[in-house]
Amino acid sequence: MELTWIGHGSFRFDTSDGTRVYVDPFLTHNPKCPDAEKEPERVDVIAVTHGHMDHIANVADLAKKHGATVIAMIEIGDWLASKHGVDESKLQCGNKGGATEAGGVRFTLVGAQHSSGLPDGSYGGEAAGIVAEADGKAVYFAGDTDVFGDMALIGRLYAPDLAVLPIGDFFTMGPKQAALALELLGTKRCLPCHYGTFPPLVGTPAELKKLAPNVTVEDIEPGQSITV
Ligand SMILES: [Zn+2]
Incomplete structure (x- = not known):
């Protein structure tokens, strides 16, 4: 699959059969x-890790405009339907450990150490990470999180080919914790994100490279892509 960083914690990827997936689309005010x-031209699936504005800002509008399927925790799905009029038939919102398939991609919600209040103060359930499996590859989108020991379980269960990890510090883990996360996951390729967007997000890919010398740390600019 072809994975493009849209800046901050936002991504889109295309599978070999042409499904276009957005993860945590934060576009307008990013x-x-x-x-x-x-202004995406096409959105087939949107996967959401948690309810904070910098991850969910464009989800409802994109879901309605493009008729996209939404993958998220159940509380976020309920909120999108009840408060924003997203079509319930397009919601595939479950809970951690559970998987669902959309557009030929298998999505599994996994743990994350973070909060998940929605922008209007509604309860957003717990924050999650997302494992996306397609084209024989697995990508682990950690969402916003600190490192946690059960990343070892994510490694054992899904053997991610790529770990997309936040490294900015302040709101999430920084490079030091991300290096340990890669060790727990056993993943040899990392795409760092959630850094450099705002002044407190000081972590850098260069720091992570120093701390995780045996991992390929992709250092790309927003708008650039990698192949998984
Ligand atoms: Zn965030």
Whole structure:
């Protein structure tokens, strides 16, 4: 699959059969989102890790405009339907450990150490990570999280080919914890995110590279892609 960083914690990927998936789309008010990415031409599936504004800001609008399937925790699905009029038939919102398939991609919600209040103060359930499996590959989107010991279980269960980890510090783990996360996961390739968007997010890929010398740390700019 082809994975494009849209800045901050936002991504899109395309599978070999043409499904386009957005993960945590934060486009309109994301200072790092390239202009060319602000108005998606096509959205088949949206996967959401948690309820904070910098992850959910564009979810409802995109889901309604494109008729996209939404993958998220059940509380977020309920909120999208009840408060924003997202079509309930498009929601595939379960809970951790459970998997669902959409557009030929298998999505599993997994643990995360973070909070998940929704922008209007509604309860958003617990924050999650997402494992996406397609084209014989597995990508672990950690969402916003600290490192936690059960990342070893995620490694054993899904053997991610790529770990997408936050490294900015302040709201999430920084490079030090991310290096340990990679050790627990046993994953040899990392795409760091959630850094550089705002002044407190000081972690850098260079620091992570130093701390995880045996891992390929992809250091790309928003708008650039990697192949998984
Ligand atoms: Zn965030």
